[in-house]
Amino acid sequence: xxxxxxxxxxxxxxxxxxxxxxxxxxxxxxxxxxxxxxxxxxxxxxxxxxxxxxxxxxxxxxxxxxxxxxxxxxxxxxxxxxxxxxxxxxxxxxxxxxxxxxxxxxxxxxxxxxxxxxxxxxxxxxxxxxxxxxxxxxxxxxxxxxxxxxxxxxxxxxxxxxxxxxxxxxxxxxxxxxxxxxxxxxxxxxxxxxxxxxxxxxxxxxxxxxxxxxxxxxxxxxxxxxxxxxxxxxxxxxxxxxxxxxxxxxxxxxx
Amino acid sequence: xxxxxxxxxxxxxxxxxxxxxxxxxxxxxxxxxxxxxxxxxxxxxxxxxxxxxxxxxxxxxxxxxxxx
Amino acid sequence: xxxxxxxxxxxxxxxxxxxxxxxxxxxxxxxxxxxxxxxxxxxxxxxxxxxxxxxxxxxxxxxxxxxxxxxxxxxxxxxxxxxxxxxxxxxxxxxxxxxxxxxxxxxxxxxxxxxxxxxxxxxxxxxxxxxxxxxxxxxxxxxxxxxxxxxxxxxxxxxxxxxxxxxxxxxxxxxxxxxxxxxxxxxxxxxxxxxxxxxxxxxxxxxxxxxxxxxxxxxxxxxxxx
Numbered sequence: 001x002x003x004x005x006x007x008x009x010x011x012x013x014x015x016x017x018x019x020x021x022x023x024x025x026x027x028x029x030x031x032x033x034x035x036x037x038x039x040x041x042x043x044x045x046x047x048x049x050x051x052x053x054x055x056x057x058x059x060x061x062x063x064x065x066x067x068x069x070x071x072x073x074x075x076x077x078x079x080x081x082x083x084x085x086x087x088x089x090x091x092x093x094x095x096x097x098x099x100x101x102x103x104x105x106x107x108x109x110x111x112x113x114x115x116x117x118x119x120x121x122x123x124x125x126x127x128x129x130x131x132x133x134x135x136x137x138x139x140x141x142x143x144x145x146x147x148x149x150x151x152x153x154x155x156x157x158x159x160x161x162x163x164x165x166x167x168x169x170x171x172x173x174x175x176x177x178x179x180x181x182x183x184x185x186x187x188x189x190x191x192x193x194x195x196x197x198x199x200x201x202x203x204x205x206x207x208x209x210x211x212x213x214x215x216x217x218x219x220x221x222x223x224x225x226x227x228x229x230x231x232x233x234x235x236x237x238x239x240x241x242x243x244x245x246x247x248x249x250x251x252x253x254x255x
Numbered sequence: 256x257x258x259x260x261x262x263x264x265x266x267x268x269x270x271x272x273x274x275x276x277x278x279x280x281x282x283x284x285x286x287x288x289x290x291x292x293x294x295x296x297x298x299x300x301x302x303x304x305x306x307x308x309x310x311x312x313x314x315x316x317x318x319x320x321x322x323x
Numbered sequence: 324x325x326x327x328x329x330x331x332x333x334x335x336x337x338x339x340x341x342x343x344x345x346x347x348x349x350x351x352x353x354x355x356x357x358x359x360x361x362x363x364x365x366x367x368x369x370x371x372x373x374x375x376x377x378x379x380x381x382x383x384x385x386x387x388x389x390x391x392x393x394x395x396x397x398x399x400x401x402x403x404x405x406x407x408x409x410x411x412x413x414x415x416x417x418x419x420x421x422x423x424x425x426x427x428x429x430x431x432x433x434x435x436x437x438x439x440x441x442x443x444x445x446x447x448x449x450x451x452x453x454x455x456x457x458x459x460x461x462x463x464x465x466x467x468x469x470x471x472x473x474x475x476x477x478x479x480x481x482x483x484x485x486x487x488x489x490x491x492x493x494x495x496x497x498x499x500x501x502x503x504x505x506x507x508x509x510x511x512x513x514x515x516x517x518x519x520x521x522x523x524x525x526x527x528x529x530x531x532x533x534x535x536x537x538x539x540x541x542x543x544x545x546x547x548x549x
Contacts, residue, residue, distance in 0.1 A: 034287075038280070042266070043258055043259060043260065043266060044257070044259060046259065047270070052269075052272055053269035053271075053273075054269070054272035054275055056269070057276055057279045060279055060283045061279075064283070103289075104286075106286075107282070107283055107286050110282055111279045114278055114279045114282075115279065118272045118275050135495045135498055138494060138495040139495045142492040142494075145488055145492070146479075146488065149479070149485075149488055150481075155545070158542075158545040159478050162478065162538065162542050162545065163492060167495070167496075169534075170499075173527075174496075174498055176499075177498065177503065180502070181506070184509075216287060216290075219291060220290040220291055220294070223291060223294035223298070224294045226294070227294050227297045227301055230298065230301045230302065230305065234301075239305065240305075240309060242302075243309060247306050
């Protein structure tokens, strides 16, 4: 099987050029999905029988949680690819995925807390999902801290990649343990976070928002990776030409 | 599918939960915007910085590698 | 015979000897463990009933912190004087010496903790029915803690201020162990069968023994051969 497509993807130049073409469309689609999903969820989805209007926070909380977790796996996978195939671009993706994922995890925690107050009376409840999200945030912090602790970029990349992989192996264990711990201490299993059985009128905007967040993640990641590519490849000819072109455009615009 | 609220002010109130819902919305949008705007700004800055380095190099080469 | 276990017992002996030479330093986590257990009643309440409720959690958090404190130096001195590199370029398997070092670490940290725990239990008014489960859980759990801490130690071996980073990295991985470790004690206090959580701890330890040395070996290779 011809693997050149795979190795071509590892070229920063190829990545930069292809994303330059698709970025405008991606931004448009992301914006459209976010606006549509949010408007639908906030304004048109029916009110929840028990929770009233505060349940609308779900349209932000659930997508953020999804992407926080998916983002971690993406980060770990990028690290693994970097370790196995020694692909620079893969390490760059891993490095850029970390702060985005951490921000989304924080967002999931914040929206969860704000949702908790009107619904169950307090900002923080040690329920299984929220606790697992908190531990996920710590896992992200670990990877971020490790990346910036090394002088040599190579060593930092490798160490973060291994840590991300170790974290990945542990995530199912952590989630299961916390789940078990929570049911142990709450014998009257109150399903605090979203029950899977939701009316389709409430569920559809949620799907839109989840899709919107996936697109958003891709957008944010691509933008960050492009910047990192520029920084690392600053000495190459294609970057120089790009900079000169940008400079000439600015001069042209000024006149 | 119909609009759930009578008018805009009712939507803001969200049946008493307005503070929470809109706080969540604002923080979320703020985070999302920052995650997109920050790399865009950095992109411009990086291009500028590389441009400066290039001009510095050219000047250095013109002067025959003497210290500027 | 030393030959047949490919360096395991050799490294256990070596690290134990090295630890004995700095025995003051090595004893400090245990002393820390005991001292902080004294602080808790001072900080919260001396009432036996409240302490009883908190005891399992306190003991486990203390054990965790003590293990982390002593884990920083696991690979550092070998890294600094070059014996780690010698180990890496030697033709033998790397996992067995690593397994030996971690075992030695457990013997100098986890094992004394387990043996000292009845004393702490006494100070925290732990019900007598929980003593055996506590020791069993600690014995298995601190083994896991040592292996996970070793991963953190390997990742931060070349860093200057590695200790805080080590704690940050390893903490999330410790959460399942704390959950099940204190569950063993809690089950026995509540009169339920505590062999369940204990078995899970045992499974975690088995997985740790099998997988962690591989991860540690990979990390050490990646970081030192740069």
